[in-house]
Amino acid sequence: MPLRLSPTFRDALAARRGPGGDARPLAGMWVCSGSALVAEICAGSGLDWLLIDMEHSPNDLGSVLGQLQAVAPYPVTPVVRVPINDGVTIKQVLDLGAQNLLVPMVSSAAEARAAVEAVRYPPSGRRGVGSALARSARWNRVDGYLADADAHVSLFVQIETVQGVDAAAEIAGVDGIDGVFVGPSDLSASMGLLGQQDHPDVVAAVHRAFEAVGSAGKPVGVNAFDPALARSYLEAGASFVLVGADVALLARGSEAFAAAFVPAVDDGDRPSY
Numbered sequence: 001m002p003l004r005l006s007p008t009f010r011d012a013l014a015a016r017r018g019p020g021g022d023a024r025p026l027a028g029m030w031v032c033s034g035s036a037l038v039a040e041i042c043a044g045s046g047l048d049w050l051l052i053d054m055e056h057s058p059n060d061l062g063s064v065l066g067q068l069q070a071v072a073p074y075p076v077t078p079v080v081r082v083p084i085n086d087g088v089t090i091k092q093v094l095d096l097g098a099q100n101l102l103v104p105m106v107s108s109a110a111e112a113r114a115a116v117e118a119v120r121y122p123p124s125g126r127r128g129v130g131s132a133l134a135r136s137a138r139w140n141r142v143d144g145y146l147a148d149a150d151a152h153v154s155l156f157v158q159i160e161t162v163q164g165v166d167a168a169a170e171i172a173g174v175d176g177i178d179g180v181f182v183g184p185s186d187l188s189a190s191m192g193l194l195g196q197q198d199h200p201d202v203v204a205a206v207h208r209a210f211e212a213v214g215s216a217g218k219p220v221g222v223n224a225f226d227p228a229l230a231r232s233y234l235e236a237g238a239s240f241v242l243v244g245a246d247v248a249l250l251a252r253g254s255e256a257f258a259a260a261f262v263p264a265v266d267d268g269d270r271p272s273y
Contacts, residue, residue, distance in 0.1 A: 002141065003138045006072075006077075006099065008152065009049060009156070010178040013026060013178075026048035026240040027240075029244045030050075030242055031246050032059075032245050033057070033250075034059050036066035036069070039052065040070040042071075043070065043076045047076060048240075049076060050071060050077070051079050054081055055081050055104050064096055064098070065096045078098070079100040080102070081103075081104060084104070084105075085103045085114060085115050085118075087117070087127075090115070091128050091130075095133075097134070100153070100154045100156070101119065101154070101156065104183070105158065105161070105164075107159070107163040107171075113176075115155060116155060121146060121149055150176075155178050159187070160183035160186035164209075168212035169212040171213075173216040179219040179220065181222065181223070182206050182221070183222075220238060221240035221242070222238050225243065227243070
């Protein structure tokens, strides 16, 4: 029996509608724990999308596969951030069945084209062919997967440097790039403002990226854990946002429990780890 794959994140962005019928931004969160159980809990939250992270998290191919399987029954779109703009890594993650990829640290149109080539089969790309062996085509149970693979995969790239902001219009204009995600954390470091994502110069650079990507007609997203900053980016035209992370929620929540129930002690009395 032929199988059908889920719509892509590109499709979700194109179809987004609010209660009044207007396009609305899509809200999501990071899934960084490496746990399929945690990913499933987050998938049932009512958020629009989840970012399963391989760059700064203890995720490997096996744990990503488990998380993709865990979230599949839920009405949420999973996006996988690969650790590097590398053709072999991208091929493997696609073969796991990831339909939506985010490639980090893209600072030029040439790097964006390399990512596009990695997700496309020849002759327009260089993705290795293994559909009969892989979950991507459900072991050749998806009719016409090889011919229609581009329709089943969406590709987003992350701008995180000053050079990337300067080249944002060219990056977004590359054929095969479905959208751009701006990362203020590394961007602030690139600007000599490490850890100052809310610095006015960093915020202004994010806005410049928004304008440049918008001029190319592509959706733009951003990471913003601070609710006020997230809302300001939405007002500035962000089409999709990440507003938190599973590990951050656990860290802050457990700290709140400790503050409420553990008697205050001097730092010297606490064990070090």
